[in-house]
Amino acid sequence: MLRAFLRTAAARARSRSPRPAPDDDVLLDAPDDRLAPALVAAARGEHAPAAGLLAGTRANAEWDHRDRYATRLAAFARSRAEWLDAWRATAPDDPDALLVAARLTVHRHWDSPARSELLREVIPSVVAAAEAAGPVDPVPWRTALDAARGARAPHAEFERLWEQAVRRSPHHYGSHVAALEYLADTSPGAHGECLDFAETAAQDAPEDALVRALPLRAAFACLTAPGTGPGPGASAEGATAATVRTHRPRLDAAADRATALSAAHPAADPWAAELRNLLVYVLVRLGRHRDAAEQLRLTGPYVTSFPWDRDTGDPDPLGRFLQVRADVHAHLETGAH
Template sequence: MFSPRSLITYPRMLRHASTLSVGLPPDEAVVLDAPDAPLRAALTAAAGGDHEPARELLAATRLGMQWERRNTYVSALAEFALHNPGWLDAWLSAAPEDPDAVLVKADLCIHQAWEIRSSARAEHVSEDRFRGFFTLLEDAVPVIGAAVELNPTDPVPWRVALTHARGSQAPREVFDGYWQEATARSSHHFGCHASALQYLCEKWFGSHEEMFAFAEQAADQALPGSLLHALPLLAAVEYAVVASAVEDGPLDPARIDAAVERALDLVAHYEAGDEEIAAVRNHLALMLARAGRWADALEQFRAIGVHATAFPWAYLGDAREQFLDFRTGVRIQVAMNTPLFGRPPQPVALPAQAGAPTWESEHCSLAVVSATLDTVAEATSANSTPLRLATGANGWHTLVEVALDPDPARRGSLMTRDRLVSAAGIFTTRERWTALVLHRSGDRRGFTLVHNGDRLAEHQWDPAAPVPDLEATTATAEAVARAYGIDDVRPLIALLRGNDDAPRRQADLVAALRMPPLPETFGTRAEALTGLPGARIVARRKAAAHWKKADASGAAAPDAAYTRRRPVRWWALRLLMFPFFTALAVWGWQADDVLFVKPLIATVAAFAVGTELVGGWRQRPRG
C-alpha cells in the first residue's frame, strides 16, 4: 500500500544506501562460525585424515589452561567429526587414553544425539527420534565420565555434562552437582554458564525469572570485559526471540534494555572484527534491530564483518540468510532515516594488524566470460559498476573484475552482494553467453555461474568444511555442464565433491570448461587484471572522471578507459535514424488522429538510438 512517507524515505534510501554499505563485506565473504587460523588449520588437516594438528592444538589449550578457547575448539572439532569421524577414530586408536581425544569424543556423543533428535520443539519430534536420542545420551555417560577423569582440572568436560543433563532431563540435584563441579574448576567459565542458562530457561527446566536472575547475578560478579556480561543478553534473546514473549510479559522490559546496554559496554572492550566477541555482537545486532536502534545495529554489523554466527539467527530460520537479510534491512532503515542531504553514520576503521589481512584483501572475484572483449564491453557499457576488462590468454574469452574506486569511501553499492556477481547479472541479461564468477576468500575458493541475469549455480571449496552433499553437488555440476555443453558430468562432480587443495580444484574446473588459465595475480591482490596488456576500464563518465582526477593527483590509477572505434557506416546509420525517429515522435504526439502507440514506439526508438550515439561517443579513441 502506498504511503506518503515513502516520497521522503525512498529518495533517502537511494542516496545513502550505497554509502552505508562501505565497511560491510560482500555476502559471498560471510561464512557462519568461521574458525580462527589455528582451528582452521586443524580442521583442514582433519579433513585429510591427519589428527596431529588437532592434538597439538588441544594440548596447548590444556597445558595453558585456556579454558574458553579450549571449549570453542572442542565443540568445533566434535561438530566436524559428526560427519567426518575418521580422523578422530584414528586418534583414539593410536591413543585411547589421550585426554583431549576422549573429550572431543564425549562432546561428539552429545552432537550425535542431538543430530537424531533435531532442534525442533518436543511436540514436533517423533517417538522414534526421542528413543534414539535418549539411547545415545545413555551411551555417552561412560565417555563423559572418562573425559572428566582424564581432565581433572578442566571445566570443559563439565560443560559437556551440563549439556547432557539438559538433554537427558536430569533432575535439579544432578544439574546442581554438575554446576558445582564446573565452577570449582573455573568460576567464570562462559561456556559452562551458557549451558547452565539453557537448563534454567522456561522451555527446559526453569523459568524466565530464574534464567534472568542467574544471568544478572553472574554478570554482576564478573570482571570488566568478561564474556559473562553477555549472559543477560543471551537471556534476553531467549525470552524475546525464542520464547516470543510479548512486551507486557512477565518480565520488566527495562531488564531487556539493561541487558542490551550491558552488552554494548562489553563489546566496547574489544576491537572491531575480534572473533572472540563475534557471537555476542551477533546477538546484540539482533536485539538492537528489534528495538529499532538502526544506527547502533549497523555499527555492530560492521564490527562483525565476516564473522557471522549460527545463533541467534538460526532461531529465525536459515542462519546465514537471516543474518544477511537483517544486515540489509538495518542498512536500508538507517538510509531512510538519514536526511536527504545529511551525512550518514560513517564506519569505524579497523585497527591495522600486522600479518592479519582483512576481508577486503582476502576476498576477491574474477569473472570469465565466454565472449570477446568488444562484445562484453558493449554489454557492460550501461552498468553502474566500473569494470576492468582484459582478453583471456586464448583470445576469445574475456576476464572481468570490479575496478575499485581510488577513494575507499566511494566503493559502496546499493546491495551487499558481491559487486561482480551483481554486475554479471546485468551484463549477461539478454545475452547468449555465460559468466563464471570465481571467488577467493582466504583459503576458500568458489564460483557463481550467471546466465541471462540469473544465478544458475554456486559452489564453494572450503578445506575446513565437511565434504559437500552428493545430491547438491550433482545438481551444481549438471547446471555447469548444461551451460558449457559438456556431455559427461562425472569429472565435474569429482571436482566439486572434494575440499582438499581448493586452488587446484578451482583451476581444474577452469581448465575443464576450456577457459584460459587464471592470471597469477588472482588471489594475491584485489585487482588481478591491473597492468595486464590491453586491460581497459568500462565506466560511466562520472566514475571515469574520478579516476582521471586520481591519476592527475599522482595516485595509483587503473588502466586506461575502454575505447572502441566504430566504422563510418555505424555512425552514418544512427545519425540518420536519430533525427528521423525524433521527427516522427514529435509529429505523432502533436497529431490528433494518431494512436499513442505509434509515437510511443518512435520515442523509444529515438531514445535507444540516442543512447547508442552517446555511448559510442564516450568510447571513441582519443588522440
C-alpha cells in the first residue's frame, strides 16, 4: 500500500503535463493526501489517524469529505477490520467509529442474495447510531438511507429518514445521491422525475457545492437504464431508447453544469476524480468526445471504480476506463467530435 501511495505522488507530479498518463501510471481509487495516512495506519492495525481524520471532518462540518472518507475506511475494513475492532473496543460510543461500523455493515450485506432481509434487520441499529451522532451530522443518515434503499423500504419510511438528513444539511451530496437512487429504483422509467429532483437540488446549492453535480448522476441513471443501449463506446444517438432522445437537452445541460464544477478544481486532483470519471462516461454516451478528452486530461492518472464498474458484465473498471480513453483518442484522431 505504501508503494502505491508513493506511485500516487509521482503520478501527480507527472500529471501536470497535458499529455495523458501512460497506462502503467493510472491509479484506481487512489486516496487523497488526507485519507492516505489513515489507510496506511489502518493497514498496521492503528486506528488513531482514522479517528483524527473523521473527528476533524465532523468538527469542521466537512460533510462531503466525511461521507467519502467514512465510505473508503469502511471498504478497507471489509478485508482488514482489526483496527476498527480495536477502535470500537477502546471507544465504543465514538460517533466516528459508529459511523464506519454502520457503513461496513451495509457494505457487507449489500451483495448478499438476501440483501433486503439482512438490511431490514439492521436498519434499527443504523438509525440508532445516526440519532446518537447528534443534531448536525447528516452522514450517518445517508448510511441509513442506503440501508433503507437496499431493504426496499416503503416511501413513508424512506421519507422520514430523508427529512432527518436534509434537516442537518440541505446540500449534502451523499444524501441526495441516496434519494436519487431510491427514486430510480422504485420508479423505473421515471427519468424526468429524477432529473427534476436533481436539477432542483443543484439550482438551490452554493456554486462550489458537490451537489451541483447531482444532475450528472441523474443523467447517468437515464443513460444506463435498461433499454438505453451499450455503455461508453456508442453515442446516445446509437442507443435506441426514446427516453434518451426525449431528455437529450437536459442531459447536455447536466454535463455542462458538471463541466463548470470540474473547472473549479485543479487538474489531477484526487478529490475531483469521481466527478471527472463520471463526466467522461456521460460525455462519451452523448457523443461529445472532444469534451470527454478534456476531462480525461484534467483527471490525470486518477481512475475511480464508479462509474466503470457499473458496465454490465465488465468486472474490470480500470480496464474499462483504459478502453474508453483509447476510444476517445481514436475518435479525435479521425476528426470526430
